[in-house]
């Protein structure tokens with residue numbers, strides 16, 4: 095199967111790419127590296143640096159590869175930021191998805207898996223949150239994902255494109271073995287922040303409120319191991335032969351902020367000082383997604399449901415990569431790696447590409463300049 099993975103140099107996308115490649119898929123990663131890392135892309139995937147706003151480049155790519163399926167991760171991803179910059183989300187996330195869908199439709203890619211979000215449910219009536227919960231996005235970020243879900247609905251109705259939307263909260267953990275993990279700059283997610291305290295890169299972690307109606311007073315959230323997430327994406331893609339699907343995805347258990355910090359203390363052996371601060375506006379006390387439907391229909395079962403497993407793999411990644419992907423290639427400026435002068439020297443193609451395709455790529459790149467920078 096030929097698959098384009100947008101955002102495949104990012105945290106979740108790079109790990110899904112690695113699992114797809116391991117299963118024999120031919121993967122092309124399309125990422126503008128605004129948040130991603132070239133080093134995170136599996137060497138047997140073809141990496142193409144580009145932005146989803148660049149429709150010409152997208153079309154060229156779809157025309158050349160004849161993708162069967164799309165996995166769409168590339169997005170602006172921060173609910174908090176989206177409250178300050180709504181158009182970055184309501185315009186860019188949505189238009190970029192539209193560009194992608196248009197190319198997919200035009201060139202016959204009939205299956206798409208969307209990384210959606212549980213931020214579709216701002217004030218759920220029932221916990222754990224099921225697919226029947228009323229959609230009420232909690233931010234322009236959540237709204238942008240909702241709008242993309244609606245586009246997919248109409249792609250199915252009007253042209254038979256099959257889609258799966260996976261809605262989840264907090265992806266966490268790393269690939270056991272430690273070669274791919276979370277590296278967001280700046281970092282806003284609790285577990286990596288706690289890991290940075292354990293590494294001595296931050297003095298403490300701030301806890302936003304300890305007076306919630308939860309057992310220890312801190313917010314309870316749903317953490318899902320990134321490998322379980324990858325498995326869900328792959329199962330969802332396989333299930334698209336029959337019909338489109340929407341799944342909420344969580345590990346079935348919630349963990350409080352203090353539980354996360356306490357488990358990290360045990361795993362790292364570091365005291366991890368925590369300071370209790372005021373509540374953040376808009377933070378609900380408990381958010382946990384139900385995964386009953388995906389378990390029942392696709393047989394999905396998390397392999398790493400325990401907080402300790404999640405934090406152990408995260409710690410293994412952060413300990414060996416204290417500065418993220420920069421650690422693995424010190425001094426490398428990945429954003430300059432695709433400059434035309436360096437391109438020829440950097441070019442390398444995965445073994446699955448035919449000689450003709452490789453030649454076509456090199457020719458196209460020289461001719462139009464729109465193609466395939468930073469393949470190295």
Ligand SMILES: NC(=O)c1ccc[n+]([C@@H]2O[C@H](COP(=O)([O-])OP(=O)(O)OC[C@H]3O[C@@H](n4cnc5c(N)ncnc54)[C@H](O)[C@@H]3O)[C@@H](O)[C@H]2O)c1
Pocket residue numbers: 100101102103104105106107124125126127128129130131144145146147166167168169170171190209210211212262263264265266278
């Ligand atoms: N990480 C989480 O906890 C979480 C939770 C729920 C949903 N999600 C969704 O999962 C997806 C992946 O999240 P992540 O944490 O891996 O994010 P990430 O920022 O690590 O990865 C996103 C990738 O997309 C790329 N990208 C962004 N805009 C682009 C554009 N216009 N053109 C090309 N590439 C672009 C970035 O460079 C980055 O590599 C996102 O869609 C996010 O909304 C993530």
